Every structure is written in C-alpha cells, then in structure tokens.
Amino acid sequence: MAHYEEVNVHGYDEFCRAVSERKGKDIFAYFSGDKDKQGKSWCPDCVKAEPVVRGQLNHLPEGSVFIYCQVGERAYWKDPKNDFKETLKLTGVPTLLRYGTPQKLVEEECFKADLVKMMFTED
Numbered sequence: 001m002a003h004y005e006e007v008n009v010h011g012y013d014e015f016c017r018a019v020s021e022r023k024g025k026d027i028f029a030y031f032s033g034d035k036d037k038q039g040k041s042w043c044p045d046c047v048k049a050e051p052v053v054r055g056q057l058n059h060l061p062e063g064s065v066f067i068y069c070q071v072g073e074r075a076y077w078k079d080p081k082n083d084f085k086e087t088l089k090l091t092g093v094p095t096l097l098r099y100g101t102p103q104k105l106v107e108e109e110c111f112k113a114d115l116v117k118m119m120f121t122e123d
Helices: 012-020 044-055 074-078 083-087 107-111 113-121
Strands: 005-010 027-032 065-070 095-098 104-106
Touching: 005 012, 012 027, 012 065, 012 083, 027 044, 044 107, 044 113, 095 107, 095 113, 104 107, 104 113, 107 113
Parallel strands: 005 065, 027 065
Antiparallel strands: 027 095, 095 104
C-alpha cells in the first residue's frame, strides 16, 4: 500500500479541483503533454521523464499527494495564454512542482533522478 495518494487529472479545471479537495496536504504535481490512445505523449521530453519521476515516487513524504496532470493537446499548450502558463506560471512540460512553493523542476531537470528525489525528500 502506497504511503501517498496518486491522482490523475486532465486539464486545468480538474487540476484545481484535485488541489482544493486536498487542502493542507503536501502536494506534488507533474505536468505532461496529453497522451494518445497508445499512452504516448506528444511531448518527447515527457515520455523520457515519466519513468524517472515515477521511479522516485517511493521517496514522497508520508501522506503526501502526487497529481499527474495531462495539460492538453499540443495546440492548447502552445498558446501562451493557456491557464497553466498564465496562472501556474509553467514554462514547459514536463514540469514537476511542489505546489504552493517555488520548488520546481522543468523539462530536462525532470530527467535527473537525484533532482527528483531531492525535491521529494527536502522539507
């Protein structure tokens, strides 16, 4: 039994709902480009980063929440006015962030298991 909760959401509204339902918890969010029917994202960096990030989930703090969020189709993501960029200030996918803190790993940083682990284990 995992010591953390994993939530899978799609799009900004679902992400906000997941966060608001878990107020007061330690929330880590991973943002990826949408996956197709074969489960492959249009974002090659996301495909490369996901196994690295998943490989470190056992280091998540007790009782924390891991939100896996598909941000949308490529066209939506490329729009500089999309909600993820405007409100969450995301600059790229994949992004792993500790919600409510400045801590985040962007794009190639998500390929580095040691950086991911550090984010999950630092207070």
